[in-house]
Amino acid sequence: MNCYEIVxxxxxxxxxxxxxxxLERLxxxxxxxxxxxxxxxDEVAWMSNPIGAGKRGLVITKSKGKALKTCPGARGTLCCNYTILDIVxxxxxxxxxxxxQGYFTxxxxxxxxxxxxxxxxxxxILNRNPRRLFRIGTGEFTDSLALExxxxxxxxxxxxxxxxxNALFELKTKAVYVDSLLGLNHRGRILVSWSLNPQAVIDxxxxxxxxxxxxLEAxxxxxEAGYKIGFHFDPIIYYPDWERDYRGVVDRIFELIDPRNIPWISLGTLRLPPGLKPVIKKRFPYSKIxxxxxxxxxxxxxxYPKPVRVQMYRKMVEWIHGYDPDVFVYLCMEGQELWPKVFDERPKEGSMYFKVFDRNWW
Ligand code: SF4
Known part of the structure; x- marks a missing residue:
């Protein structure tokens, strides 16, 4: 895909x-x-929609910061220790x-x-920390495959x-450009994950x-090419038909993907950081979220209020575990006190690693 107007x-x-x-490709x-x-x-600051304009311009430059950054999990939430590889x-x-939108200047x-x-x-970093297990991905500061x-x-x-x-690498995406991945010798150590929503939300x-x-076809x-497959329901959006539609997505997953190939599914309901609401109102006037x-x-x-979030998570977990109770489901950016209302036990900080590695999937 090429959507760039200037490099x-x-x-x-x-x-x-x-x-x-x-440059050759563009x-x-x-x-x-x-x-x-x-x-x-300064070139876009005066525009009425600098975020939209920014999406059509590619800047090729040099990284001067740290290669790995800790995912900015909010204070008080249970963290999955995702480490961001900062390349895009x-x-x-x-x-x-x-x-x-508005995260980067x-x-x-x-x-x-x-x-x-x-x-x-x-x-x-990996060599200096042989006993530490790193979960690394590119899917926080960008979509991992949208630029392929x-x-x-x-x-x-x-x-x-x-x-x-000692690294588990995850490509997290909503895109379908997987051709370049299919013939690679990934040694079963790479996870490709998709963020999903019902088609009504996508539209x-x-x-x-x-x-x-x-x-899902990607x-x-x-x-088929031997990758492990993850899914992220994040953000889960509440609307009158959410149950019917999200259940339909869960059904589609298990029609196509063997649960033994799914190391994890994450769940996170909609979160709006301070300042994002007016941006959405201006850039997406038809949006109801x-x-x-x-x-x-x-x-x-x-x-959403806690009781609503708990109800949504419990339903999602019930539908997923209805297919396979061993599929590891975790909550993204939720406080420790909310986990036991969704699951039977409260996980210890970092324990998701042990669950994943216990499954002996790589
Ligand atoms: S939510 Fe993900 S796919 Fe959508 S614009 Fe942001 S980074 Fe891209």
Whole structure:
């Protein structure tokens, strides 16, 4: 997919292999050479929709920060210890509820071309911590596969992580560009996961994103190629027909995917960080998600009232475990006190690792 109208190339990465490869693939797109990506913020700041404009511009630059970042879990929530591999920031897709709208000061899609340097840093971290198990992914600051095609990074990352004994690498996506993954020697150590919602929600809230059936078909193809498959129901959105529709999605999963190939399914109901509501109202005037009853919770985020969340989680867990009680289900960004209302026991911090590794799936 190519949705870019302009590519900005930081002169500092002119000689990187990734830069040449992306420019070759985007030969039809105008290029502008820049000294400092920060100068670009002023170019869109005056626009009525800088976030939308940013999605059509690609910035190729150099990472100067840490290669791995801790997922910004809200205070008071039980964390799954996801570690973000920071190679791409922002996303060409456009979901109304996306917390990335306004998360970064730069609204453009940013690609760090010095990928080899970033991966060398990761290699050093993994080698220095042989007893620690890292859960690493690219799916927090962007969609892991939405840029594939013009920016084929996934195969490089899969090949890098396939032989890392103490890392579990996850590509998390709503896209369907899996062709580049299918022939790789991933050694069974890579998980490709899809964020799912009922088609009714996709139609209304996820602009330019693959339909549900296409995502599940991509998951089936990855399963066939030996990958483990994860699913994320996040955000789960409340609306009058939510039960019927989400149950339908769970049914579709288990029609196509063998539960033994699913290390985990995560659940998280809609959360709106402070400041996101007016952005949604302005950018997605037809969206209804901001009109449900929500109250401020951990980190000041608006959430559905606890009894509603508990009811939604319990139903989802019941439907999933109706297919296989061994499928590991966890809650994303929920406080410790809420877990026992959904499950029988409260997990200890970090215990999801042991559940996953216990299953001996890799
Ligand atoms: S796919 Fe994910 S990262 Fe991209 S816009 Fe949607 S929620 Fe945001």
């Amino acid at each position: 900005y190339v930081d002169k500092a990465v002119l000689n990187c292999e990734v830069t040449s490869s992306v 030969a039809q797109v105008p290029i502008e050479f820049i000294d400092d990506p920060r100068q670009l913020q 920031q922002n996303c060409p897709l456009d979901c109304s509820y996306c917390i990335l 730069n609204p453009f899609i940013v690609l760090y071309a010095n990928v080899d340097e970033v991966l060398a840093e990761v290699d050093g 095609g013009p920016i084929p990074l996934a195969a490089k990352l899969v090949s890098f992580f396939a032989d890392k004994e 209304r809230e996820e602009v330019g994103v693959a339909p549900l059936d296409a995502r 998951a089936r193809r990855c399963q 901001i009109y449900e009853e929500m109250i401020p919770g951990a980190g000041g985020k608006l959430r």
